[in-house]
Amino acid sequence: MKLSHKLLSLSILLASTAACSHVGEGDDVYDNPNKDEAGVFETSDLSLFELRHKVKRVTRTTYLNVRQEKDSLVVDTTAANRLETTIYFDSLGQYVPRRDERLRRDKEGRIIRWEDRKPNLRRLHGGFLKDTLTYEHLSDNVVCSGGMGDYAITVYDDKHNIVGQYTDPLVDGEHTACFNVYRDFDDHGNWTERMSVWTTQSTGQRPHVSHTLERREITYYK
Secondary structure: OOOOOOOOHHHHHHHOOOOOOOOOOOOOOOOOOOEOOOOOEOOHHHHHOOOOOOEEEEEEEEEEEEEEEOOEEEEOOOHHHEEEEEEEEOOOOOEOOOOOEEEEEOOOOOEEEEEEOOOOOOOOOOOOOOEEEEEEEOOOOEEEEEEOOEEEEEEEOOOOOEEEEEEEEOOOOOEEEEEEEEEEEOOOOOEEEEEEEEEEEOOOOOOEEEEEEEEEEEEEOO
Protein backbone atom coordinates (compact mmCIF):
# COMPACT_ATOMS: atom_id res chain seq x y z
CA MET A 1 0.00 0.00 0.00
CA LYS A 2 1.25 3.45 -0.88
CA LEU A 3 0.67 6.13 1.72
CA SER A 4 -0.99 9.03 0.01
CA HIS A 5 1.89 11.25 -1.15
CA LYS A 6 4.05 9.68 1.56
CA LEU A 7 1.52 10.02 4.42
CA LEU A 8 -0.81 12.49 2.67
CA SER A 9 0.24 14.88 -0.03
CA LEU A 10 1.71 17.37 2.38
CA SER A 11 3.48 14.72 4.48
CA ILE A 12 6.73 14.84 2.57
CA LEU A 13 7.29 17.95 4.65
CA LEU A 14 6.88 15.80 7.76
CA ALA A 15 10.05 13.89 6.87
CA SER A 16 12.05 16.55 8.67
CA THR A 17 13.56 16.58 12.09
CA ALA A 18 14.43 19.97 13.56
CA ALA A 19 16.69 22.25 11.54
CA CYS A 20 17.30 25.88 10.84
CA SER A 21 14.72 27.88 8.91
CA HIS A 22 15.71 28.92 5.41
CA VAL A 23 14.15 31.39 3.00
CA GLY A 24 14.54 29.92 -0.45
CA GLU A 25 15.83 31.86 -3.42
CA GLY A 26 12.99 33.53 -5.26
CA ASP A 27 10.58 33.50 -2.32
CA ASP A 28 7.96 36.23 -2.33
CA VAL A 29 7.37 38.77 0.41
CA TYR A 30 4.01 38.28 2.11
CA ASP A 31 1.89 39.33 5.01
CA ASN A 32 1.50 36.89 7.90
CA PRO A 33 -1.85 37.34 9.68
CA ASN A 34 -1.80 35.89 13.19
CA LYS A 35 -5.44 35.59 14.17
CA ASP A 36 -8.78 34.91 12.55
CA GLU A 37 -12.00 36.80 13.30
CA ALA A 38 -12.64 34.64 16.37
CA GLY A 39 -9.24 35.49 17.84
CA VAL A 40 -7.74 32.04 17.18
CA PHE A 41 -4.07 32.04 16.16
CA GLU A 42 -3.92 30.70 12.61
CA THR A 43 -1.51 30.79 9.68
CA SER A 44 -1.52 29.12 6.28
CA ASP A 45 1.30 26.79 7.37
CA LEU A 46 -0.57 25.65 10.46
CA SER A 47 -3.72 25.15 8.40
CA LEU A 48 -1.84 23.06 5.83
CA PHE A 49 -0.74 20.75 8.64
CA GLU A 50 -4.21 20.61 10.23
CA LEU A 51 -3.27 22.81 13.18
CA ARG A 52 -4.46 25.91 15.01
CA HIS A 53 -3.13 28.00 17.91
CA LYS A 54 0.53 28.62 18.82
CA VAL A 55 1.99 25.23 17.96
CA LYS A 56 5.72 24.77 18.58
CA ARG A 57 6.33 21.09 17.89
CA VAL A 58 4.34 18.11 16.61
CA THR A 59 5.46 14.49 16.85
CA ARG A 60 3.30 12.23 14.77
CA THR A 61 3.38 8.44 15.06
CA THR A 62 1.79 6.47 12.26
CA TYR A 63 0.95 2.80 12.71
CA LEU A 64 0.85 1.15 9.29
CA ASN A 65 -0.58 -2.26 10.19
CA VAL A 66 -4.01 -1.79 11.77
CA ARG A 67 -7.06 -4.02 11.74
CA GLN A 68 -10.56 -2.99 12.68
CA GLU A 69 -12.48 -5.68 14.57
CA LYS A 70 -16.02 -4.73 15.46
CA ASP A 71 -15.70 -1.66 17.72
CA SER A 72 -11.96 -1.94 18.43
CA LEU A 73 -8.66 -1.49 16.59
CA VAL A 74 -5.82 -4.00 16.64
CA VAL A 75 -2.58 -2.03 16.24
CA ASP A 76 0.82 -3.49 15.42
CA THR A 77 3.26 -1.32 17.40
CA THR A 78 6.51 -2.98 16.25
CA ALA A 79 9.12 -0.58 14.86
CA ALA A 80 8.91 -2.08 11.37
CA ASN A 81 5.26 -1.04 11.13
CA ARG A 82 5.58 2.32 12.85
CA LEU A 83 6.75 5.66 11.47
CA GLU A 84 7.53 8.65 13.68
CA THR A 85 8.18 12.18 12.43
CA THR A 86 8.62 15.52 14.18
CA ILE A 87 8.07 18.99 12.74
CA TYR A 88 8.57 22.44 14.22
CA PHE A 89 6.98 25.87 13.84
CA ASP A 90 8.39 29.24 14.78
CA SER A 91 6.54 31.71 17.00
CA LEU A 92 4.90 33.29 13.92
CA GLY A 93 3.31 29.98 12.98
CA GLN A 94 5.61 29.19 10.05
CA TYR A 95 6.90 25.71 9.30
CA VAL A 96 10.61 25.33 10.10
CA PRO A 97 12.28 23.41 7.26
CA ARG A 98 15.32 21.23 7.75
CA ARG A 99 18.72 22.10 6.32
CA ASP A 100 18.17 20.61 2.85
CA GLU A 101 14.57 21.71 2.41
CA ARG A 102 13.54 24.79 0.45
CA LEU A 103 10.10 26.39 0.40
CA ARG A 104 8.52 28.84 -2.01
CA ARG A 105 5.46 30.86 -1.10
CA ASP A 106 2.92 32.97 -2.91
CA LYS A 107 2.14 36.57 -1.98
CA GLU A 108 -0.42 35.38 0.56
CA GLY A 109 2.24 33.41 2.41
CA ARG A 110 1.00 29.97 1.37
CA ILE A 111 3.49 27.22 0.55
CA ILE A 112 3.33 26.53 -3.19
CA ARG A 113 6.55 24.56 -3.68
CA TRP A 114 8.68 22.24 -1.55
CA GLU A 115 12.09 20.90 -2.53
CA ASP A 116 14.47 18.45 -0.90
CA ARG A 117 17.97 19.40 -2.04
CA LYS A 118 19.70 16.64 -0.16
CA PRO A 119 22.20 14.87 -2.47
CA ASN A 120 20.81 11.48 -3.38
CA LEU A 121 23.62 10.14 -5.51
CA ARG A 122 27.35 10.08 -4.75
CA ARG A 123 29.28 13.09 -6.08
CA LEU A 124 26.13 14.99 -7.00
CA HIS A 125 25.55 18.38 -5.45
CA GLY A 126 22.42 19.16 -3.47
CA GLY A 127 19.46 19.92 -5.68
CA PHE A 128 20.36 17.47 -8.44
CA LEU A 129 17.55 14.98 -8.97
CA LYS A 130 15.85 16.64 -6.02
CA ASP A 131 12.39 15.66 -4.80
CA THR A 132 9.79 18.33 -5.44
CA LEU A 133 6.15 18.94 -4.57
CA THR A 134 4.00 21.80 -5.81
CA TYR A 135 0.78 23.02 -4.19
CA GLU A 136 -2.19 24.78 -5.75
CA HIS A 137 -4.61 26.28 -3.23
CA LEU A 138 -7.96 26.19 -5.01
CA SER A 139 -9.81 27.36 -1.89
CA ASP A 140 -9.59 27.16 1.90
CA ASN A 141 -10.99 23.63 1.61
CA VAL A 142 -9.21 22.20 -1.45
CA VAL A 143 -5.48 21.84 -2.14
CA CYS A 144 -4.06 20.13 -5.22
CA SER A 145 -0.49 18.84 -5.15
CA GLY A 146 1.79 17.29 -7.71
CA GLY A 147 5.17 15.61 -7.68
CA MET A 148 6.89 12.41 -6.57
CA GLY A 149 5.03 10.65 -9.40
CA ASP A 150 1.53 11.50 -8.16
CA TYR A 151 -1.18 14.11 -8.45
CA ALA A 152 -3.40 14.51 -5.39
CA ILE A 153 -6.53 16.40 -4.39
CA THR A 154 -6.92 16.99 -0.65
CA VAL A 155 -10.15 18.21 0.94
CA TYR A 156 -10.17 20.01 4.32
CA ASP A 157 -13.13 20.83 6.55
CA ASP A 158 -13.65 24.33 7.97
CA LYS A 159 -11.50 23.47 11.01
CA HIS A 160 -8.54 22.55 8.77
CA ASN A 161 -8.84 18.80 9.30
CA ILE A 162 -8.41 16.63 6.22
CA VAL A 163 -11.68 14.96 5.25
CA GLY A 164 -10.11 12.84 2.54
CA GLN A 165 -7.78 12.69 -0.39
CA TYR A 166 -7.65 11.17 -3.86
CA THR A 167 -4.27 10.36 -5.42
CA ASP A 168 -3.76 9.64 -9.10
CA PRO A 169 -0.42 8.30 -10.43
CA LEU A 170 1.06 10.38 -13.23
CA VAL A 171 2.12 7.18 -14.99
CA ASP A 172 1.08 3.59 -14.29
CA GLY A 173 0.41 2.77 -10.67
CA GLU A 174 -2.22 2.55 -7.97
CA HIS A 175 -5.10 4.97 -7.52
CA THR A 176 -5.50 5.77 -3.85
CA ALA A 177 -8.34 7.26 -1.82
CA CYS A 178 -8.17 8.06 1.88
CA PHE A 179 -10.92 9.01 4.35
CA ASN A 180 -10.24 10.03 7.94
CA VAL A 181 -12.14 9.22 11.12
CA TYR A 182 -11.13 11.50 14.01
CA ARG A 183 -11.04 9.83 17.41
CA ASP A 184 -9.55 12.34 19.86
CA PHE A 185 -8.72 16.06 20.19
CA ASP A 186 -6.72 18.15 22.68
CA ASP A 187 -7.94 21.20 24.60
CA HIS A 188 -7.11 23.48 21.66
CA GLY A 189 -9.22 21.48 19.24
CA ASN A 190 -6.30 19.91 17.37
CA TRP A 191 -6.70 16.23 16.63
CA THR A 192 -4.47 13.84 18.55
CA GLU A 193 -5.69 10.53 17.13
CA ARG A 194 -7.31 9.50 13.90
CA MET A 195 -7.94 6.37 11.89
CA SER A 196 -7.54 6.49 8.12
CA VAL A 197 -9.37 4.14 5.77
CA TRP A 198 -7.45 3.57 2.53
CA THR A 199 -8.56 2.10 -0.76
CA THR A 200 -5.91 1.31 -3.35
CA GLN A 201 -6.71 0.03 -6.81
CA SER A 202 -4.61 -0.95 -9.81
CA THR A 203 -6.10 -0.90 -13.29
CA GLY A 204 -8.37 -3.90 -13.79
CA GLN A 205 -8.11 -4.99 -10.15
CA ARG A 206 -10.54 -4.89 -7.24
CA PRO A 207 -9.94 -2.16 -4.63
CA HIS A 208 -7.96 -3.15 -1.55
CA VAL A 209 -9.04 -1.66 1.80
CA SER A 210 -6.59 -1.08 4.64
CA HIS A 211 -6.28 1.07 7.77
CA THR A 212 -3.68 3.21 9.50
CA LEU A 213 -3.75 4.90 12.89
CA GLU A 214 -2.05 8.21 13.65
CA ARG A 215 -1.35 9.87 16.99
CA ARG A 216 0.04 13.37 17.52
CA GLU A 217 1.82 14.86 20.51
CA ILE A 218 1.56 18.65 20.25
CA THR A 219 3.62 21.19 22.19
CA TYR A 220 2.55 24.83 22.27
CA TYR A 221 4.32 28.12 22.86
CA LYS A 222 3.46 29.58 26.25
